[in-house]
Amino acid sequence: MYTVIKRIEISASHFLKLSYRSKCECLHGHNWIVTVYCRSKELNADGMVTDFTHIKEKVKDKLDHKHLNDVLPFNPTAENIARWICDEVENCYKVEVCESEGNTAIYEKD
Ligand SMILES: Nc1nc2c(c(=O)[nH]1)N=C([C@H](O)[C@H](O)COP(=O)(O)OP(=O)(O)OP(=O)(O)O)CN2
């Protein structure tokens, strides 16, 4: 089994729609750290699990310097973002989304 791990930094704003009062309902931004894990039993014809550059493009082109509420069709919590990235990237099985040093969400496929 081969594994590749790609770490990506993103600056983006968001606000959360919540069922309770929270400061996070107000527009604010983070310097997000996203770590994408991909794995495969076999390498492709190029000798890769998934190209690091393609992983970066999928995530960064869509999210960097964007307002996440405008570009994602769901409430942009760290958990939902991790799930969305995992579904977007070829061979991805796990994504960590860190919105600040103390706040990390992880999505992993079963
Ligand atoms: N489970 C989750 N909880 C929260 C999320 C989330 O995505 N998943 N997101 C937020 C907000 O985005 C907010 O920006 C972070 O909240 P909070 O930790 O309260 O604020 P700070 O980063 O400023 O941390 P301090 O400890 O207050 O310095 C909220 N919750």
Ligand SMILES: [Zn+2]
């Ligand atoms: Zn936030």
